[in-house]
Amino acid sequence: MSGFRSLPEIVATLPGDESEFSRELDGRIRERFPVGTSEDKLLYSLQSEQFAPEWRRRDDANSSSFIANGLICRKIVHVRWRADTAGVLTEIGGAYESHCL
Numbered sequence: 001m002s003g004f005r006s007l008p009e010i011v012a013t014l015p016g017d018e019s020e021f022s023r024e025l026d027g028r029i030r031e032r033f034p035v036g037t038s039e040d041k042l043l044y045s046l047q048s049e050q051f052a053p054e055w056r057r058r059d060d061a062n063s064s065s066f067i068a069n070g071l072i073c074r075k076i077v078h079v080r081w082r083a084d085t086a087g088v089l090t091e092i093g094g095a096y097e098s099h100c101l
Helices: 018-032 039-048
Strands: 052-054 062-070 073-083 089-100
Touching: 018 089, 039 073, 039 089
Parallel strands: none
Antiparallel strands: 052 062, 062 073, 073 089
């Protein structure tokens, strides 16, 4: 699902230059959901912020994205993670990108 909607809170408050957003987002994701956190906590947060899950392929990490289409720019927020069989995060990270006309 995409369209005109506001960015998730974790991204909407990113400071500084957009070129640094991906690095800052990655740090925030890792701080909010450190390795060892329950995957359920992450999934609940992503769902409440209207992230859409992406299909996983074989041994790829899980991922979810939020896409905001503006008049000129499309902003995409990615969260990728791995969890063990007990549902505990073993890896996590985030990335931000924008494509403007």
